Amino acid sequence: MASDHGVVPSSGSAPVLPERPAGTAVISPDAIQNPGFPPERERVTDKDPAKAKRAERVVVSLFLLSIIGSVLAIAAYIAFPIHEGDLMSVRLNTLFFGLGVALALLAIGLGAVHWSKALMQGHDLVEYRHETRGSDATRARAVEIFQQANEESGFGRRKLLRNTLIGALAVSPLPAVVLLRDLAPAEDPVPLLKHTMWDEGVRLVLDPTGTPIRAADVTLGSAFHVIPEGLNEMHHGRLEEKAKAAVLLMRLKPEDLQVSPGREDWNYDGIVAYSKICTHVGCPVALYEQQTHHLLCPCHQSQFDIKREAAVIFGPAKRPLPQLPITVDDEGYLVARSDFTEPVGPSFWEREL
Amino acid sequence: MKNQSNVAARKRGRRHPLATVALLALGLLGTGGVYALATIPATAETTATNAALVEEGEKLFVANCATCHGFNLEGTTEGPSLIGVGAASVDFQVGTGRMPLAQSAPQAPIKPVQFTQEQINAMAAYVASVAPGPAIPDERYLTGEGADLARGGEIFRTNCAMCHNVAGAGGALTEGKYAPPLGGVSAAHIYEAMLTGPQNMPVFNDANISPEDKANVIAYLKYLETAPSVGGLSLGSLGPVAEGLFIWIFGLGAVVAITIWLTAKSN
Numbered sequence: 001m002a003s004d005h006g007v008v009p010s011s012g013s014a015p016v017l018p019e020r021p022a023g024t025a026v027i028s029p030d031a032i033q034n035p036g037f038p039p040e041r042e043r044v045t046d047k048d049p050a051k052a053k054r055a056e057r058v059v060v061s062l063f064l065l066s067i068i069g070s071v072l073a074i075a076a077y078i079a080f081p082i083h084e085g086d087l088m089s090v091r092l093n094t095l096f097f098g099l100g101v102a103l104a105l106l107a108i109g110l111g112a113v114h115w116s117k118a119l120m121q122g123h124d125l126v127e128y129r130h131e132t133r134g135s136d137a138t139r140a141r142a143v144e145i146f147q148q149a150n151e152e153s154g155f156g157r158r159k160l161l162r163n164t165l166i167g168a169l170a171v172s173p174l175p176a177v178v179l180l181r182d183l184a185p186a187e188d189p190v191p192l193l194k195h196t197m198w199d200e201g202v203r204l205v206l207d208p209t210g211t212p213i214r215a216a217d218v219t220l221g222s223a224f225h226v227i228p229e230g231l232n233e234m235h236h237g238r239l240e241e242k243a244k245a246a247v248l249l250m251r252l253k254p255e256d257l258q259v260s261p262g263r264e265d266w267n268y269d270g271i272v273a274y275s276k277i278c279t280h281v282g283c284p285v286a287l288y289e290q291q292t293h294h295l296l297c298p299c300h301q302s303q304f305d306i307k308r309e310a311a312v313i314f315g316p317a318k319r320p321l322p323q324l325p326i327t328v329d330d331e332g333y334l335v336a337r338s339d340f341t342e343p344v345g346p347s348f349w350e351r352e353l
Numbered sequence: 354m355k356n357q358s359n360v361a362a363r364k365r366g367r368r369h370p371l372a373t374v375a376l377l378a379l380g381l382l383g384t385g386g387v388y389a390l391a392t393i394p395a396t397a398e399t400t401a402t403n404a405a406l407v408e409e410g411e412k413l414f415v416a417n418c419a420t421c422h423g424f425n426l427e428g429t430t431e432g433p434s435l436i437g438v439g440a441a442s443v444d445f446q447v448g449t450g451r452m453p454l455a456q457s458a459p460q461a462p463i464k465p466v467q468f469t470q471e472q473i474n475a476m477a478a479y480v481a482s483v484a485p486g487p488a489i490p491d492e493r494y495l496t497g498e499g500a501d502l503a504r505g506g507e508i509f510r511t512n513c514a515m516c517h518n519v520a521g522a523g524g525a526l527t528e529g530k531y532a533p534p535l536g537g538v539s540a541a542h543i544y545e546a547m548l549t550g551p552q553n554m555p556v557f558n559d560a561n562i563s564p565e566d567k568a569n570v571i572a573y574l575k576y577l578e579t580a581p582s583v584g585g586l587s588l589g590s591l592g593p594v595a596e597g598l599f600i601w602i603f604g605l606g607a608v609v610a611i612t613i614w615l616t617a618k619s620n
Contacts, residue, residue, distance in 0.1 A: 043618075043619050043620060044619075044620050045619070087581070087583035088581050088583060090583060091581075091583045091584070091585065095585070113614075113615060117618075117619040118619045122619070206561070207511050208507055208508075208511055213560070214560070217558065217560030217561070218560075219556055219558050220556070221550050221555060221556040222550075222555055222556045222557070222558060222561060223512075223555030223556075223557075224561055225511050225512055250555070284515065286515040287515050287516050287526060287532075288555050289526060289527065289530065289553035290550055290553055290554065290555045290556065291552065291553045292527070292553065294527055296526060296527050298515060298524070303527060314527075
């Protein structure tokens with residue numbers, strides 16, 4: 001009776017599966033037989049009515065506890081009101097309201113689980129999946145329906161009608177393609193990644209105040225967090241530009257710097273400027289140790305040696321931080337000589353090198 | 354008419370045209386002279402006190418610091434030169450107990466302070482007397498009165514938070530060095546640290562962060578100390594490490610316990 005619906009009550013023996021050809025599957029002659037379920041074991045609540053009564057009382061008290069939790073949540077919401085401007089009142093309100101709701105819901109869940117485990121009928125059931133393949137009669141009927149529909153609609157007979165319908169369906173998604181294609185950036189991102197706001201004569205100014213920096217003010221051991229002049233005045237795309245143009249300015253003794261050929265005039269009397277964007281995945285590298293002249297990236301512990309043109313001395317970064325060539329203008333303020341000579345930040349597909 | 358012109362002539366005859374100017378000059382000279390005379394002894398007294406302070410500071414320096422920093426602050430192989438470090442540096446290093454150094458280590462830790470504030474002031478006066486350097490900050494920058502907390506927070510997040518943590522809880526640097534937590538550090542010591550850049554901390558001179566902005570940063574840090582943690586337990590404000598550990602142990606622990614109970618058969 002139950003097996004008609006695919007449900008087999010456990011009886012300690014292996015359930016009987018319907019015979020069916022194995023197809024291409026390899027059937028081992030000594031395959032292990034399904035041992036079925038172990039014999040059903042009675043629970044203490046099945047044997048002892050007193051224990052069943054006790055389990056019932058536990059479940060009832062859990063449900064009562066849930067009611068208490070709900071009432072407590074309401075009471076807490078009234079007892080700890082939120083005062084505008086007082087964040088501590090928000091904390092008390094959410095804390096006690098949440099505790100009440102948590103008690104209410106948790107007690108319902110625990111009670112329901114305990115009820116089903118200790119008191120509800122505990123026998124095991126096996127429910128087999130339906131077969132994927134329909135019966136031969138069902139399949140024959142389906143074919144019949146399709147044939148009848150074809151005949152009555154004339155889909156196979158009126159070829160022009162059918163073909164124009166297929167054509168219309170094929171063309172209909174094209175407006176969506178045109179529409180969604182515009183979601184791509186209007187500008188090619190590659191030149192944007194290769195250039196920053198820095199340019200010849202752009203003053204180095206303090207982040208966030210925008211004060212220009214005189215070379216004389218950058219004392220030994222100093223670290224200045226720098227943005228290009230004009231960034232603060234931008235209304236559109238300011239953060240995108242800042243993310244590329246952020247620079248850390250440091251002053252070392254000129255004799256401590258190891259300058260490679262071609263970079264002799266990139267520092268000004270020991271003042272060097274390096275991109276703050278890590279060449280690994282683009283975190284801001286700004287943990288500067290003024291005695292060792294090491295820069296540490298807080299995300300993945302890449303270390304750069306400022307004495308050796310920000311060479312990587314530890315960690316996953318592959319390339320040194322790009323150096324910004326700087327000099328001073330007529331008034332003694334630090335200015336950039338040019339943009340960075342290589343793209344800042346992490347690698348991207350179109351980056352040469 | 355004649356009578357009137359006679360009066361004018363008499364007036365002119367009795368007082369020289371430059372008499373007013375002469376009188377004014379004499380008065381000024383007299384006042385200035387008396388003032389100068391009166392203040393000379395006071396200046397001499399201050400100099401005398403200063404000299405006594407410097408002398409006491411020199412004695413303390415020779416007894417406690419000179420082994421490493423040299424008898425003339427010139428430095429040795431054991432310690433850096435102190436020429437030009439200024440009174441602010443002495444007040445910070447000795448006032449937080451970092452100096453005298455107990456042992457060689459990647460970084461000098463905070464220790465119980467070894468000297469009274471008077472002794473520290475004397476040593477600071479001595480070091481400042483040898484060569485000029487940053488002075489102990491003015492009291493008006495330390496009280497936090499009229500400070501702009503929002504601006505202080507912005508300056509702090511731009512310049513300090515990468516090492517000292519956004520909540521001032523401190524953080525690790527390379528090879529055993531670290532940025533110490535900023536909670537409970539006195540306003541003067543925070544100011545002096547920014548000004549002098551102790552150990553591996555960069556220097557933030559007045560052109561980089563103005564004295565007013567330093568005062569704003571200090572006020573912001575003091576606000577962080579007293580502001581309640583509205584989000585509940587701060588777990589040391591260390592961010593994902595402490596919070597992740599907490600949820601892995603207690604959150605997942607609870608999930609595992611409930612799962613075991615759910616699937617266990619009833620007795």
